[in-house]
Amino acid sequence: MSQPVTPAVRQTQLTADALDLLKRLIATPSFSREETQTARLIEDFFQQRSIPFERLKNNIWAKNQHFDPAKPTILLNSHHDTVKPNTSWTLDPFTPLEQDDKLFGLGSNDAGGCLVSLMATFAYFYDRPDMAYNIVMAASAEEEISGRDGLELLLPDLPPVSFAIVGEPTEMQLAIAEKGLLVLDCVAHGVSGHAARDEGENAIYKAIKDINWLSTYQFPNVSPTLGPIKLSVTIINAGTQHNVVPDKCQFTVDVRVTEQYTLEEVIAIIRENIESEVTARSVRLTPSSIPADHPIVQAGLALGRTTYGSPTTSDQAVLSCPSLKCGPGHSSRSHSANEFIYLREIGEGVDGYIRMLEQVI
CATH class of the missing domain: 3.40.630.10 (Zn peptidases)
Structure with missing residues (x-):
């Protein structure tokens, strides 16, 4: 047996x-x-x-x-x-x-x-x-x-x-x-003009201002396990030719979110502090x-x-x-x-x- x-x-x-x-x-x-x-x-x-x-x-x-x-x-x-x-x-x-x-x-x-x-x-x-x-x-x-x-x-x-x-x-x-994930597509809007003259509003400069805020802002609430929320600008795109002031600058933000904030709260705080249009790809990844x-x-x-x-x-x-x-x-x-x-x-x-x-x- x-x-x-x-x-x-x-x-x-x-x-x-x-x-x-x-x-x-x-x-x-x-x-x-x-x-x-x-x-x-x-x-x-x-x-x-x-x-x-x-x-x-x-x-x-x-x-x-x-x-x-x-x-x-x-x-x-x-x-x-x-x-x-x-x-x-x-x-x-x-x-x-x-x-x-x-x-x-x-x-x-x-x-x-x-x-x-x-x-x-x-x-x-x-x-x-x-x-x-x-x-x-x-x-x-x-x-x-x-x-x-x-x-x-x-x-x-x-x-x-x-x-x-x-x-x-x-x-x-x-x-x-584990941190959640937000991917934000942002658009800074300007006014097109000729680069040789004092015309238009340069969307790149507007985006730079917003990106500077994103790179320095610290969310007040810090997770005891996960630490602070992390913001990273990972993609940027603007302009069509050298002598045209761009009227649009697009950039993407990778946001790693902790349990201290809902994803909707993070989006709201960012929208309150930057001029660019902000669109979240989803709020699924909590x-x-x-x-x-x-x-x-x-x-x-x-x-x-x-x-x-x-x-x-x-x-x-x-x-x-x-x-x-x-x-x-x-x-x-x-x-x-x-x-x-x-x-x-x-x-x-x-x-x-x-x-x-x-x-x-």
Whole structure:
């Protein structure tokens, strides 16, 4: 008679399976809005384990075997889309390469390592009958472009979520807060005229005045976790030829917002202080957080992890429930040439997620 598989052996096998899946994901291009093939790989992972799943466009999700609507639900989420490789790559971004204890490849760090570690964790707990929580795994699309056909599209189909773990590379440290994102398109209006004569009102000069305010203004309320709101002018465009005073200057502002202000309040303050016309592209990507005394945070702290506030935006921005950003890998490797994740980080991710959840469920 065969011996039952121990939890340790099961975890080891799932970690190996996660690494194998990550290699196949790397080898399959999955730019945002083009994730069809990687979605099929994720479906295969569930099918091989007889785990029922559902698909909405390129989002794949599954519930634990003993799902009970009367119990609260934990959402495990990460994304399977990638950015396009930049021109500085010297390796083939779609060839998974093991070298020097690293796995190189596009999306290995952001966020493939997190995704496969969470999927292995979900499979580990999938058939456990005695949990106090349900667990839902969602592999989402379009995260890199904050697309509407990613996690945001999927949320209405999911059961109510008590809290979420969002897989992004944090070295398995605990990002208990995340800044929201506002993108503002601004237009300074002037009056056209001949550059050789004292004619017109130069829209560039008007824009400079507003940009100077944006570059020096400090919002009074500072977040204890995330620090101050950050304003950055990132694009500017004006003029048609050298001898014409421009009547319009367009510029774009990247605003990283904390929980101290609503996105609407930030827009109102900026409009009150600059002359340029201000249009927000959306007010969807709000700040996110989870209380420091939340059980999942306390579970991470008990494992020696530390808490911090994250300046970058993820799928947390579309969640209304408490959410923790945590995962293997390092944020500085994301979107970089010759992106990689250490092989050991996959095992650390699976082990870390399992040990945290075991203290909660």
